[in-house]
């Protein structure tokens with residue numbers, strides 16, 4: 001296990017922000033922390049990064065080297081008036097790294113940044129700033145990367161490009177990556193494991209796929225002739241055009257698809273719909 005945080009507690013005055021939080025992440029794993037605003041995600045990440053001291057509990061990092069962990073909290077801290085190259089060069093100096101011009105250009109390429117952009121990073125899109133932030137976080141080769149709400153403020157294309165970069169870093173570099181978000185769809189597409197946080201406590205944890213399926217109480221089925229189904233009359237169903245929203249558990253889905261196929265209704269898509277109340281119960 002690269003990262004093991006155990007029984008972390010943190011209070012600000014009377015407010016208990018973290019109540020015995022334990023979390024683990026291994027090499028090559030992308031681990032999501034899902035929680036509503038104020039659940040304590042940023043505080044947890046700050047403690048893991050060593051920026052805030054917990055009242056009790058431990059953070060153990062199984063990594064050698066001068067920087068076992070790197071990360072971005074809230075948004076990347078960049079020198080807005082410098083260009084990407086100069087930002088990276090300056091952070092290399094701050095972190096005591098001797099690098100050539102070629103190394104810096106390679107690092108920009110690694111995170112998919114154009115090396116011909118010489119204008120200040122204040123002109124950069126949020127997605128480009130996140131990439132540069134990740135490049136800075138990766139200096140000195142940490143084994144663990146912590147990204148607090150990395151998708152916030154990005155458009156769908158930016159989200160998908162950043163998702164690809166994060167998956168590559170986990171798979172190719174075998175980094176242990178911790179990501180927070182309050183949007184489950186963002187985490188479900190990228191995480192292997194997931195922790196659900198509510199008011200400073202971990203209320204659920206496990207494989208991301210299992211958590212999603214266990215908390216899915218309805219599916220939407222699409223087919224051009226779905227409204228003609230007799231089988232669906234035996235289910236709790238609501239129609240919207242060619243889509244039927246059916247209250248059904250995951251293990252009932254194959255039977256329903258078979259019943260529909262027997263009626264010559266061939267499903268073109270079947271999408272699980274998470275029950276957020278159940279998820280945060």
Ligand SMILES: Nc1ncnc2c1ncn2[C@@H]1O[C@H](COP(=O)(O)OP(=O)(O)OP(=O)(O)O)[C@@H](O)[C@H]1O
Pocket residue numbers: 012015017035036037038039040041042043044182
């Ligand atoms: N330095 C601080 N002093 C006092 N209270 C704080 C401090 N930092 C965080 N808090 C409080 O701790 C709680 C958890 O905050 P935190 O930022 O960790 O939550 P979060 O899950 O990251 O929320 P968000 O998704 O809105 O960023 C909030 O009630 C917040 O106001």
